[in-house]
Amino acid sequence: xxxxxxxxxxxxxxxxxxxxxxxxxxxxxxxxxxxxxxxxxxxxxxxxxxxxxxxxxxxxx
Amino acid sequence: xxxxxxxxxxxxxxxxxxxxxxxxxxxxxxxxxxxxxxxxxxxxxxxxxxxxxxxxxxxxxxxxxxxxxxxxxxxxxxxxxxxxxxxxxxxxxxxxxxxxxxxxxxxxxxxxxxxxxxxxxxxxxxxxxxxxxxxxxxxxxxxxxxxxxxxxxxxxxxxxxxxxxxxxxxxxxxxxxxxxxxxxxxxxxxxxxxxxxxxxx
Numbered sequence: 408x409x410x411x412x413x414x415x416x417x418x419x420x421x422x423x424x425x426x427x428x429x430x431x432x433x434x435x436x437x438x439x440x441x442x443x444x445x446x447x448x449x450x451x452x453x454x455x456x457x458x459x460x461x462x463x464x465x466x467x468x
Numbered sequence: 469x470x471x472x473x474x475x476x477x478x479x480x481x482x483x484x485x486x487x488x489x490x491x492x493x494x495x496x497x498x499x500x501x502x503x504x505x506x507x508x509x510x511x512x513x514x515x516x517x518x519x520x521x522x523x524x525x526x527x528x529x530x531x532x533x534x535x536x537x538x539x540x541x542x543x544x545x546x547x548x549x550x551x552x553x554x555x556x557x558x559x560x561x562x563x564x565x566x567x568x569x570x571x572x573x574x575x576x577x578x579x580x581x582x583x584x585x586x587x588x589x590x591x592x593x594x595x596x597x598x599x600x601x602x603x604x605x606x607x608x609x610x611x612x613x614x615x616x617x618x619x620x621x622x623x624x625x626x627x628x629x630x631x632x633x634x635x636x637x638x639x640x641x642x643x644x645x646x647x648x649x650x651x652x653x654x655x656x657x658x659x660x661x662x663x664x665x666x667x668x669x
Contacts, residue, residue, distance in 0.1 A: 410573070410576060410577025410578060411573060411577060411578045411579050412570075412573045412577035412578075413577060415648070415652065416644075416648050419644070419647055419648040419651050419652075420644055420647075420648070422647075422651070423622065423628075423629045423644070423647060424629065442584075443579045443584035443585050444579075444585070446584075446585035446586060446587055446588070447585040447655065449588070449591060450585060450588065450655045450658070450659075451651055451655070452591060453588065453591045453594050453595065454623075454651065454654060454655065454658075455623060456591065456595060457595060457600075457601075457604055458620075458623040458624055459623075460595065461499075461500060461503075461624070
């Protein structure tokens with residue numbers, strides 16, 4: 408079972424690259440049982456959206 | 469900006485934007501550039517150059533996306549400044565952020581009880597909350613300078629990780645670590661200040 412420390416690192420990488428199938432499965436399982444990390448994942452989404460809104464709309468990602 | 473040409477061009481811009489809108493756009497661009505460059509003068513220069521470039525290339529084309537357009541120019545100006553800077557590095561990129569982030573976890577790698585990320589509510593209501601934005605900006609400014617530079621190149625300018633590593637001559641694995649630490653710091657700063665600001669109301 409993945410630790411929260413590993414999960415947060417993987418969630419960050421998931422913002423910048425496509426995770427492998429195995430990484431996605433393991434992360435999904437972790438998020439299913441860990442509300443702290445599930446919240447963390449939502450917060451990363453909010454941070455990204457906020458930065459895009461600051462910079463004149465969507466950038467070419 | 470000087471000379472008659474710019475006055476004439478300003479008039480053409482003024483047809484599309486009233487002075488208040490123009491001034492608001494300028495302020496927004498300046499905030500954007502300052503967050504990225506951490507230097508008021510460099511930021512103001514980049515904004516001025518971007519506006520001038522936008523005016524020069526003005527062919528009376530569609531103006532609906534003016535804001536997107538000037539920001540695209542500004543992004544390129546900022547990348548130029550960063551490139552110029554990374555050719556003359558004044559300090560190491562990664563060793564400044566030896567931080568206490570690991571203290572958020574216990575010895576098994578799980579969240580310490582009081583560090584566990586909380587529920588901020590619906591993302592849209594967070595972003596619609598006026599209290600959120602000044603705190604967000606303060607937290608961005610609070611990131612260590614070099615961490616912020618890498619993070620903002622990715623999130624603010626929209627470069628890919630591989631481009632950033634190449635641009636700054638750092639290894640890809642260092643790049644991942646820097647991004648992770650930046651997000652962790654930023655999130656924890658937001659949680660501390662935003663969530664608890666909400667509680668106090």
